[in-house]
Amino acid sequence: MNLSDSQPSGWQFSQRALKLTSSAIREILKVTERPEVISFAGGLPSPATFPAEPMREAAGRVLRDAPGAALQYSATEGYLPLREWIAARYGVRVGQVLVTTGSQQALDLLGKALIDPGSPVLVETPTYLGALQSFSLYEPSYVQVPTDGHGLLPESLTPALTQGARFLYAQPNFQNPTGRRLPIERRRALAAFAQGSPFPVIEDDPYGALNYAGEPLPTLLSMAPDHIVHLGTFSKVLAPGLRIGYIVAPEALHFKLVQAKQATDLHTPTLTQRIAFEVVKDGLLDRHIPEIRQLYSAQCDTMLDALARHMPEGVRWNRPEGGMFIWVELPAHIDSLQLLDAAIARNVAFVPGAPFFAGSAPSNTLRLSFVTVPPAKIEEGVAKLGQLLRERL
Numbered sequence: 001m002n003l004s005d006s007q008p009s010g011w012q013f014s015q016r017a018l019k020l021t022s023s024a025i026r027e028i029l030k031v032t033e034r035p036e037v038i039s040f041a042g043g044l045p046s047p048a049t050f051p052a053e054p055m056r057e058a059a060g061r062v063l064r065d066a067p068g069a070a071l072q073y074s075a076t077e078g079y080l081p082l083r084e085w086i087a088a089r090y091g092v093r094v095g096q097v098l099v100t101t102g103s104q105q106a107l108d109l110l111g112k113a114l115i116d117p118g119s120p121v122l123v124e125t126p127t128y129l130g131a132l133q134s135f136s137l138y139e140p141s142y143v144q145v146p147t148d149g150h151g152l153l154p155e156s157l158t159p160a161l162t163q164g165a166r167f168l169y170a171q172p173n174f175q176n177p178t179g180r181r182l183p184i185e186r187r188r189a190l191a192a193f194a195q196g197s198p199f200p201v202i203e204d205d206p207y208g209a210l211n212y213a214g215e216p217l218p219t220l221l222s223m224a225p226d227h228i229v230h231l232g233t234f235s236k237v238l239a240p241g242l243r244i245g246y247i248v249a250p251e252a253l254h255f256k257l258v259q260a261k262q263a264t265d266l267h268t269p270t271l272t273q274r275i276a277f278e279v280v281k282d283g284l285l286d287r288h289i290p291e292i293r294q295l296y297s298a299q300c301d302t303m304l305d306a307l308a309r310h311m312p313e314g315v316r317w318n319r320p321e322g323g324m325f326i327w328v329e330l331p332a333h334i335d336s337l338q339l340l341d342a343a344i345a346r347n348v349a350f351v352p353g354a355p356f357f358a359g360s361a362p363s364n365t366l367r368l369s370f371v372t373v374p375p376a377k378i379e380e381g382v383a384k385l386g387q388l389l390r391e392r393l
């Protein structure tokens, strides 16, 4: 059935709603839900990493010990012990911490609080598609900040480029979609830029703990605490179904975000906040994150090996030091969207790179996730992609 056929006549959508489009990734994921498809498309963490048993016990304790409070409305800012735990982990004031319904909500709240129609918003080239979707509801005018294989180029943040911007949105750690990590010198330069700039730098950091090679690098937040808005989440280190993320922001912005959140959903579910706190308070993450790293890092190696063996000459990819994604560049004349159709016909899927660009986009890039597909299937799927590309070349 055509959706427009089912719409009662005369109902008028807002201009904002009319501009909404579905995420290209979600549309693709629908096709790739068929069990025979080897999908490198999803950005989902592996369910094998979910700590189901500690979570079950924690949920039992919460509902046994404090059912009245756990099932009641609660403060918009979030569950205080959880906020205190987050504040202690980052060395910030508890008044800076707002618990959000996933960091996806943090992106929406930042859009609400900071963007007017037409305001310039600086984003990396490419950037997280979900951030573009959130911000776009508030109708910014995107400015793509130049990058190279190591991420954003701080020297490109000239007055001409950044004039009038409301914020710069960046992912220094294992960026979605490219897997790139911003080197330490560039972090210093970006933190210094934030200190001298009239707008905040937003550091979205869902993947920072998933570090497989090299030393962990300091967050921008630790380098310029009063000028960075830091977004974190339990989605990649605990479970995304909890829908718990957080924003660390200077108090003036924090206050505006609390007002915006109150109007949006009153608060993040009390029950899941208490369960999350109950599982993390005794140090579960310190034992659990190394296990996730071990699994993902082995799968990353499997995919890199498979790419090296199966990809024809002219295909290039990076070696991420963490996170969930490998970024692939095809020879210029190959369109990854067209390639996807052919790939799905052979039961293998990936995400084309173009939707991750806020402006002009090359058509020859794609993102591969290495975390959910088991190693034998990684090998099979990459072999199929390699064969397909060989035929095209």
Ligand SMILES: Cc1ncc(COP(=O)(O)O)c(C=O)c1O
Pocket (backbone or CB within 6 Å): 043, 101, 102, 103, 104, 105, 128, 130, 171, 176, 204, 206, 232, 233, 234, 235, 240, 244, 245
């Ligand atoms: C860069 C980035 N930011 C934010 C999110 C949203 O995560 P969540 O809402 O589950 O915390 C994701 C999810 O994949 C992401 O990759």
